[in-house]
Amino acid sequence: MAEGPSGGSRFFGPSDRHLLGIQGMHPSRIEPILDLAESYVLMNRSRKTPRDLLRGRTIINLFFEDSTRTRTSFELAGKRLGADVVNMSVAQSSVNKGETLLDTAATLNAMRTDLLVVRHAQSGAPALLAQKVDASVINAGDGTHEHPTQALLDALTIRRHLGRIEGLTVAICGDVAHSRVARSNIHLLTSMACRVRVVGPPTLVPRSLASLGVEVHHRMEDGLHDVDVVMMLRLQRERMSGGLVPSAREYFRFYGLDRRRLELAKPGALVMHPGPMNRGVEIDSQIADSDQSVIREQVEMGVAVRMAVLDLLSRSKRSSRS
């Protein structure tokens, strides 16, 4: 499975051995990842994962930004495949002592790391690291640029529930301007022939987003009409202190997802959220806990998708070494 046109090593676009973003990834590269992840979902549920697959391989989770769920998800994914997983958070790293990103890269290189999972507050930081290390780099979220494994797990969740991705209408609601999750999802969904709408106040959903191939709406009532999937984004507190949104109560009044607004979507439309949620700010608790919500399932898909990505990248690494 998952054989690209020029051999098994080519899954992830021009740089091959890294997963830095969804942009530019052809659906023919995305589908195999979802297929493989699907099989890991079943293995995870039966607690029978191939623990010897990545035996002897080292994965470093290099997190320059705080994260609990993504780091844990990658850690579990690596361990279920038998890899040695080391977590490095910024608090422990020498970055705090003044080391530059490239010096960190050189240090990690010297340690013979196989896979490097990187989260960084600066857009493009994983790409810079990728140029300087021998390891395969997986972008676990960089600034406001991309969060590719989130888009893949969202796609897997949608596909399992609705049976397809092509031709669906998806509304991405909230702080799209500052969201790497939104960007990765926009790239993935538009490349797979979805109709994507972005919805939110103009300070968070600028009209210029239309250039990414999406429809821009500033009223939930317009944006949610007849959609198959509603993706809510987290509203960061600093958007309020930064003057982009006046208050949480105003945000919820005009942009929160509640029962009344969800009724504008297609019956049975999926409700998604990358977490962590602000209940009563972007989403009503009743909706978050409803049958239409697949938020907890997204977390489950996250582990499976990351296992698939680690699997495929270590395969490509193996073939490039041999």
Next chain:
Amino acid sequence: MSADILFENVRLIDPATTLDQPGRLLVRDGVIAGHDLPEAEGVPEGVRVVDGQGSVLCPGLVDMRVEIGEPGHEYRETVKSASRAAFAGGVTTVAVLPTGSPAIDDPAMVRMLRWRGEEPEHVSILPYGALTKGCQGGELAEIGLLAEAGAVAFTDGSRAIATARLMKQALTYAFAFDAMVVQHPEEPTLAGSGCATEGQLALRLGLPAIPTAAEAIMIARDVRIAEMTGGRLHFGHVSTGEGVELIRQAKARGLRITCDTAPQYFDLNETAIGDFRTYAKFSPPLRREEDRLAICAALADGTIDAIASDHAPRDADDKRLPFAQASAGGTGLATLLGVTLTRYHDGTLSLLEALAYLTCRPAALLGVKGVGTLAQGAAADLCLFNPDRAWRVVAGELPGHAQNTPFDGRALEGKVLRTWKRGRRVFGGVA
């Protein structure tokens, strides 16, 4: 309970439809029921007749820029005293600036002001919402919730939105609600603590001065930001030729830019502050004669969208201070019509144009329906006035509480005879 009234022998002027003809107008249940009744029809049963004796009957005036003392400065003025001044000036609807204490930055405050204006003896109130919390120029106020509560537009009053970044955020955010942002067009770092227009007079008086260009610089910047964001931007009390020229150009390019001016900027110039007359201290300050003439020209060609009184009640103690320390602002409700009509009497405007600036045009800017017009079904807010009757403004004898008029001693032609709100007489003689 308002009686049903038939106005007879009046010159009906409705700028909204350019109606200007002798006629009759029927009011039922506080609403205009019709104004094209043939003379032959007689007087309907139970209807009181008001004989206008040939005077003008027009929509009650809509004043889009008014400060009242409430909340927080009740010693200057209350809704009640402001209503007396308004009704005496033929004004039945006022848009109230949000710069009271506390500022009108909470939906409950907007509703409170609306309700105060609903009381029959009070002038109708259209509240502005604060553009930023506390009108402090920091974070955006709850524009969506304030609009829902009935705020007609958003401003920090006479505090300019200082930074380009904040103006961009405000216009961008307001775009979703199609809300109008009202700017005080004065670049604050240039204005500093200035209190007079830069030039020979300020130099001679030794007053800290503000260059005329402070207005043009702010307007130029904000027009560009409005263009970038697609937002609706209105400049309050414009006062310079350079400023209105920029607005004229922006309108020609199709941008959603509007502006108003105030009587002091087309009827007075900076010489009114001679001898440190603090009653002529305004923000922006009174300008040179060439700017006054440019404002008159912008009224004549329609670049300006509305005339607002810029009513700002001040106590004697606010004004009896060295000029630079005195509070800026003047009362304007009672003199709004009379001073505006000076531009009719000198031929700058037709009577219809002059009244449009005070009725349908501000109502349209604020997006309110059923006021500022004589259309059937509109509120029977009416002003009966004689455009030629002369009177003299005397500070101390003005209706209402605040007496800080810059027009003290000015002889005006055009006197309000009676005013009705929702068909109920609120100013003037019997009936």
